[in-house]
Amino acid sequence: MAIATWTGFQAASQLTIAPLQTIGRLTSIVVVLIGWTVLGEGLTTYQWVGGIILLVAALLAIWAPSKANTASLHHIRAPGVLFACISAVALGISLASEKAALGHMQIGGVFLVGWTTQALAMVLLAFKDANRRTLKQFGGRELYWSTAMGLTNGLTGVFYVYAIVHSDNISLITAILSVVLPLTVFGAYLLLKEREHHKLMWLSLVLCCIGLALSSL
Numbered sequence: 001m002a003i004a005t006w007t008g009f010q011a012a013s014q015l016t017i018a019p020l021q022t023i024g025r026l027t028s029i030v031v032v033l034i035g036w037t038v039l040g041e042g043l044t045t046y047q048w049v050g051g052i053i054l055l056v057a058a059l060l061a062i063w064a065p066s067k068a069n070t071a072s073l074h075h076i077r078a079p080g081v082l083f084a085c086i087s088a089v090a091l092g093i094s095l096a097s098e099k100a101a102l103g104h105m106q107i108g109g110v111f112l113v114g115w116t117t118q119a120l121a122m123v124l125l126a127f128k129d130a131n132r133r134t135l136k137q138f139g140g141r142e143l144y145w146s147t148a149m150g151l152t153n154g155l156t157g158v159f160y161v162y163a164i165v166h167s168d169n170i171s172l173i174t175a176i177l178s179v180v181l182p183l184t185v186f187g188a189y190l191l192l193k194e195r196e197h198h199k200l201m202w203l204s205l206v207l208c209c210i211g212l213a214l215s216s217l
Helices: 002-012 017-024 026-037 045-063 070-075 078-102 107-127 132-137 140-167 170-191 198-215
Strands: none
Touching (some): 002 017, 002 078, 002 107, 017 026, 017 045, 017 078, 026 045, 026 170, 045 170, 045 198, 078 107, 078 170, 170 198
């Protein structure tokens, strides 16, 4: 998970949001493949169709706020793509590993061992970039937003693990999580007044509802 996070930040610094999020959809594919081949999990026909529709809706949501012109191709660099791919694959492997660990230990054990290991690994990776200049730049504002991001990510992780335990199907949960992207674009439409390519956005939301309905059958 620490490797996925670190390479994800590296990719974010080199790619625009649309290609970054598009490549990030590899995580869902990796999780489904591992769940199918290693964990012995399967999806029903409805869940497969619903998951694919959700994936399409997520891709539309990624491109809805972008201008989607040929100029955006100039922002795609090979190192950024490589970091994004590594991040997506590493995240998929870590999520599947977490699901496997839940079959042998309680939730508290996963949080205590897994998340503590993740925190220590992130500290070790952070030491590489720690110097006087970077420490001076890290002030109260950065501490505030970093803390807020950490708390929200932690809360998201708790709900994610809870959902996996009660559904016992990481492939399905990961597919349903694609709903985040259409909802994010919808929130930007309402709150941030981002109205570019709103037809794509509404199409994404409609497909999202259809995919969720099929996945729940």
